[in-house]
Amino acid sequence: MTGSNQSWMNATLPILGCFGGGSLYGWSGLSPSVQIAFNVGSGLASMVFSFALASFTIGVLLSPMLLGRIPSRYRLSFATALAAASLAASCVAPSFGIFVVTYGMGFGFSSGAIYSLAIAHASASRRPNLLVPISVAAFGLGGAVFGPMGIWLAALGWSVWSTLPALCCLSFVATANLLTTQKPNEYSFVADNKHIFIKPGRTILKLWMVFATGSCAGLIVLGLASNFLVTNPASQAATIFAAAAGNTAGRLSASAVASWCGPKPGILGALSASILSLTALGFATAPVMIVAWLFLIAFSYGQVASQTPLLVSRHFSGSAFPSAFGWVFTGWGAAGLLGPWGAGWVLEKTGDLRFALLGCILICLLGLWLTIRLPEPKAKIAEG
Numbered sequence: 001m002t003g004s005n006q007s008w009m010n011a012t013l014p015i016l017g018c019f020g021g022g023s024l025y026g027w028s029g030l031s032p033s034v035q036i037a038f039n040v041g042s043g044l045a046s047m048v049f050s051f052a053l054a055s056f057t058i059g060v061l062l063s064p065m066l067l068g069r070i071p072s073r074y075r076l077s078f079a080t081a082l083a084a085a086s087l088a089a090s091c092v093a094p095s096f097g098i099f100v101v102t103y104g105m106g107f108g109f110s111s112g113a114i115y116s117l118a119i120a121h122a123s124a125s126r127r128p129n130l131l132v133p134i135s136v137a138a139f140g141l142g143g144a145v146f147g148p149m150g151i152w153l154a155a156l157g158w159s160v161w162s163t164l165p166a167l168c169c170l171s172f173v174a175t176a177n178l179l180t181t182q183k184p185n186e187y188s189f190v191a192d193n194k195h196i197f198i199k200p201g202r203t204i205l206k207l208w209m210v211f212a213t214g215s216c217a218g219l220i221v222l223g224l225a226s227n228f229l230v231t232n233p234a235s236q237a238a239t240i241f242a243a244a245a246g247n248t249a250g251r252l253s254a255s256a257v258a259s260w261c262g263p264k265p266g267i268l269g270a271l272s273a274s275i276l277s278l279t280a281l282g283f284a285t286a287p288v289m290i291v292a293w294l295f296l297i298a299f300s301y302g303q304v305a306s307q308t309p310l311l312v313s314r315h316f317s318g319s320a321f322p323s324a325f326g327w328v329f330t331g332w333g334a335a336g337l338l339g340p341w342g343a344g345w346v347l348e349k350t351g352d353l354r355f356a357l358l359g360c361i362l363i364c365l366l367g368l369w370l371t372i373r374l375p376e377p378k379a380k381i382a383e384g
Contacts, residue, residue, distance in 0.1 A: 022142020046344025057333020059112020213367030218301020250302020
């Protein structure tokens, strides 16, 4: 393999791993198949997504410590192989409980490990402003592709085997990473990826609250996207694609927004846009407008998701960043655990999505207030 091909593979494989792990964001495309296969309602199906998001968070928090015992060149292969094995096990799960363990916990955790590896690789590279947003966006792109694909394959009778394309993607990354000779280049680590442990303090708590409240509405919309238009599979696929595509577009554009105004104003703008879009969605009746507002809500969430690592890096740098970001990311996990599960329960009890949207608006207002009160960093906490 030539040097240019090695450089391309070094940059691409972690991002491609994020793309496969991002199929987690296409959950609403798999949810109908799960409900039919295991004879469960929307509340229990939403619980699987909530468990997966919580497990994802645990993977982000613990994987730097757990994977630190493995030689660096094998870490991506280990994480992607574990994700592929978890998906394969969920496809043959004999019961709903086993499916919760294999998909909700196994795939959720391994996807978090993949995400953590990719963000650490990007933040420690010589091109962090390019690779961090792209790595984060790859997860949203995975949902945009694998979610509608899941609806299509389910209509063809694939049932829970509709996760097979994501499984193949992750298996490819695991194999290709083992076969690739990794040499330093502009997309590689500047230094060995050692980490120091940061105990959560007041700054981390404030950032945690901003991320939790800023993410909740977007995660609820991503988890319930297929419920906004239930007339036919094509309409459901359109809502899933709009949510996932908006999420991806928001993540990809975050770097430009942060360069223009900084991550804190970027998050404030995203939350303000989310509040307006959620309000409009509550009154929308035309399918095209429902799809458009879902896109804008997901776009705002994508902005928050990508701006937050940049915001954390304003307060913590160097070897302290992975640990600090891991703690802050648990706020996303809390939003993922409580948000979709709670919204699914409300929908099941009331049959009206507007109650869930009202809760999203209130949470966004709280996030807006918390972000306004977040102080500017006096100095970064770096190594040692």
